[in-house]
């Protein structure tokens with residue numbers, strides 16, 4: 001039996017709730033062998049990001065080459081990439097391996113307001129990374145930046161998804177974690193049709209790393225051979241359980257519970 005293998009190309013979160021740490025926990029919980037290429041080290045806890053130390057761009061590229069040429073990659077996700085040089089080298093590696101199951105989480109700003117992507121790197125993301133994406137998963141502010149339009153209504157959200165798809169991403173999922181009201185709606189656009197995936201908004205401040213965890217769960221599903229739609233569905237179930245069964249860690253925005261989804265499955 002072959003073991004599904006997934007790679008995360010992202011930043012390290014010392015607090016363990018987001019970034020590489022969240023991704024590897026998610027891969028492990030979803031029965032996928034996880035590997036990492038670290039792009040930056042953040043000094044971070046539930047109170048916010050204190051400092052960012054980007055690694056030399058070649059360090060990211062070499063980690064990708066090392067695991068790709070030896071262990072192999074069934075699916076990958078990108079997270080915090082920080083600058084244009086890292087984006088360009090990462091995109092070059094992905095293209096040279098010909099990997100197709102690519103999930104791009106266009107991480108820009110942490111919930112506490114720290115910048116995780118330099119403004120001048122946005123163009124590089126559009127130009128070099130989005131054309132390689134099977135799925136791109138912006139939250140609402142990221143979708144505004146990538147599409148160049150303000151999102152107020154569902155119609156705006158659909159228009160933004162279309163514009164983001166024009167950069168070459170095959171599927172766009174605009175996440176609804178920033179929605180107001182009692183529902184969150186993730187909007188999926190596959191280049192021709194829209195699907196609104198609605199769920200109950202869970203009232204909690206402990207949502208640190210939701211976007212990282214969601215995109216990692218999608219990558220895990222793709223690594224296991226799920227379709228895009230099924231991988232997104234399972235990722236939604238995974239993150240909802242992780243938000244609901246809160247861990248109450250730290251004094252700020254705490255991490256989600258990466259054990260919750262599988263523990264619930266064992267109980268039923």
Ligand SMILES: Nc1ncnc2c1ncn2[C@@H]1O[C@H](COP(=O)(O)OP(=O)(O)O)[C@@H](O)[C@H]1O
Nearest residue numbers: 139175176177178184200201202210211214239
């Ligand atoms: N309070 C919440 N209740 C239910 N689902 C949520 C909540 N916050 C985020 N989500 C879900 O978590 C996933 C990540 O979304 P989001 O928080 O918008 O990403 P990001 O961390 O990039 O801002 C989406 O599937 C979204 O619907």
Ligand SMILES: Cc1ncc(COP(=O)(O)OP(=O)(O)O)c(N)n1
Nearest residue numbers: 011018019110111208209210211212
């Ligand atoms: C190292 C690192 N990568 C990404 C993020 C942002 O994660 P996200 O899932 O968008 O969650 P919040 O920061 O919005 O809570 C991060 N903080 N650190």
